[in-house]
Each structure stands twice: as structure tokens, then as C-alpha cells.
Amino acid sequence: DAGVIQSPRHEVTEMGQEVTLRCKPISGHDYLFWYRQTMMRGLELLIYFNNNVPIDDSGMPEDRFSAKMPNASFSTLKIQPSEPRDSAVYFCASTPYGRVDHNEQFFGPGTRLTVL
Amino acid sequence: QKEVEQNSGPLSVPEGAIASLNCTYSDRGSQSFFWYRQYSGKSPELIMFIYSNGDKEDGRFTAQLNKASQYVSLLIRDSQPSDSATYLCAVTSSGNTPLVFGKGTRLSVIA
Numbered sequence: 001d002a003g004v005i006q007s008p009r010h011e012v013t014e015m016g017q018e019v020t021l022r023c024k025p026i027s028g029h030d031y032l033f034w035y036r037q038t039m040m041r042g043l044e045l046l047i048y049f050n051n052n053v054p055i056d057d058s059g060m061p062e063d064r065f066s067a068k069m070p071n072a073s074f075s076t077l078k079i080q081p082s083e084p085r086d087s088a089v090y091f092c093a094s095t096p097y098g099r100v101d102h103n104e105q106f107f108g109p110g111t112r113l114t115v116l
Numbered sequence: 117q118k119e120v121e122q123n124s125g126p127l128s129v130p131e132g133a134i135a136s137l138n139c140t141y142s143d144r145g146s147q148s149f150f151w152y153r154q155y156s157g158k159s160p161e162l163i164m165f166i167y168s169n170g171d172k173e174d175g176r177f178t179a180q181l182n183k184a185s186q187y188v189s190l191l192i193r194d195s196q197p198s199d200s201a202t203y204l205c206a207v208t209s210s211g212n213t214p215l216v217f218g219k220g221t222r223l224s225v226i227a
Contacts, residue, residue: 033214042219043160043204056214091159104150105215107159 004108006092012114018080021111023092024073030097033105034067034077037089049075050097082115089113118143120207122218131227135192139205139218142186149181149188150215152204160204164190195225 005024013019025032033048047057052069060067064083069075079086089112093105119142129135137151148167152160166172166179166188178191188207192199202222206215 043217045214045216048214104162104165107161110159 004092004094004106006090006108006111008111009109010112010114012116013082014116015083016081017115018078019082019086019113019115021077021090021092021113023075023077023108025075025092025094026096026106027073028096029094029106030072031095032069032075033093033095034075035091035093035107037091037110038087043091046077079113082113084115087113087115118146118207118209118216120205120216120218122203122205122221124219125222126224127221128224128226129195131195131197131225133195133225135195135199135223135225137190137192137203137205137221137223139188139190140186141188141205141207141216143207143209143216144183144186145209146183146186146207148208149179150206150208151177151179151190152206152217154202154204154220156201192223195223197225197227199223200225 007022030051034046035043037043046059047067048055049069067077089110091110092108095105121140151164153163154160164177164179166181169181169183172179176193180189202220204220205218208215
């Protein structure tokens with residue numbers, strides 16, 4: 001399996017622009033998570049999906065952020081308009097359902113976002 | 117607010133020594149505990165998980181859990197320069213619920 005795939009790997013944009021980050025989870029995984037990582041705040045959960053349905057979006061910082069999962073193999077995280085404080089590494093992770101023995105999350109390589 | 121606390125480090129140990137990484141958590145209902153390793157510029161990867169009080173060993177790694185003290189630790193024996201990374205402690209209340217991550221401890225193994 002190719003693992004969790006994210007694109008783009010790097011994104012540099014200007015304040016006010018729309019940014020779309022993309023994720024393809026591991027095939028057969030029912031849960032998908034979006035995280036943001038910064039030096040100051042560490043790894044924060046933004047939102048997660050189960051079977052394409054958003055379960056908890058309480059970590060989404062504000063209305064400028066939105067996430068969708070139109071099907072089992074694709075999810076997007078959109079920031080509109082982007083601000084410099086959104087600069088971070090954004091990770092997507094997936095985990096299979098039923099893994100109650102351990103909850104290993106498989107992380108994608110991340111998207112490094114820089115908002116100028 | 118569930119919190120997971122770690123000393124940010126850096127923790128420096130000489131090659132061959134034992135590295136001890138510590139983590140405390142606030143939610144007494146926590147049931148599953150994980151250690152992820154993250155190399156600079158890379159994504160986190162799971163190295164150990166533990167559910168029961170006591171020790172769990174896997175090669176050079178030992179995870180220790182004390183639920184009464186709300187404390188989990190990771191010991192790395194015979195530390196190698198390749199162990200230099202940030203180690204993230206993560207906690208969850210039940211299976212397939214979101215992990216709460218600590219900010220990580222940066223470990224540096226000096227050759």
C-alpha cells in the first residue's frame with residue numbers, strides 16, 4: 001500500500017488567498033484525521049471523519065477553515081482567506097475501524113504551508 | 117480539557133546510555149497510551165503502545181504506565197544517534213477516538 005498521500009507537499013501563498021490541501025487515506029481505513037503542527041502548539045487535531053462523515057470539528061480554529069470528504073478515498077482541507085498565522089505543517093492521518101487493540105494512526109508526509 | 121504534558125527538552129544522552137522520556141496526562145479515563153517518534157521534517161510514526169499498568173518491552177524500547185499517577189514513560193536502552201528525534205506521547209480514552217498529543221520531547225543522542 002502507498003500509505004497516506006498528501007498534496008501539495010509545500011505551499012507558499014499570500015495572505016488572503018484560498019488554500020486547498022488534499023489527502024488520500026489508506027484504502028480500507030474508515031477514519032480520517034486532519035492535524036496541524038506548530039512549534040508553539042504542537043500537534044493539534046482539527047477535524048476527523050468516520051465513513052466520510054465529519055464526527056468532530058471542534059478543533060477547526062475558525063470559519064475560515066473547512067473540510068470535506070466526498071468519498072472514502074479523498075478529503076480536502078480548505079482555508080479561505082489564508083492568514084500568516086495559518087503557517088504550519090498540516091498532516092492527514094487514517095486508521096482502520098475495529099482496531100480496538102491499538103489505535104495506530106498512519107500519518108501522511110504532511111503539507112508545509114507558508115502564508116506570506 | 118484533556119491535556120498531555122511532556123518536557124520539551126532537548127534531552128541529551130551519550131550513545132549507549134538509557135534515555136528516559138516522561139509524560140503525564142490529565143484525563144483519568146484515558147485507556148490507551150502511545151509513543152510516536154518524529155524525525156525532523158518527517159511525519160510521526162508509532163513505536164510503542166501500552167494499555168495496562170506496568171512495563172511493556174519491545175527491543176530496546178520499554179513503555180511504562182502508572183495509571184494511578186497518570187504517568188507514562190518511554191525508556192530507550194543503548195541509545196543510538198539514529199534515535200535522535202522528537203518523541204510524542206499520545207493518549208486516547210477508547211478505541212478509534214482521537215488521540216491527544218503532547219508537544220513532544222526532543223532527544224539528542226551524542227556519539
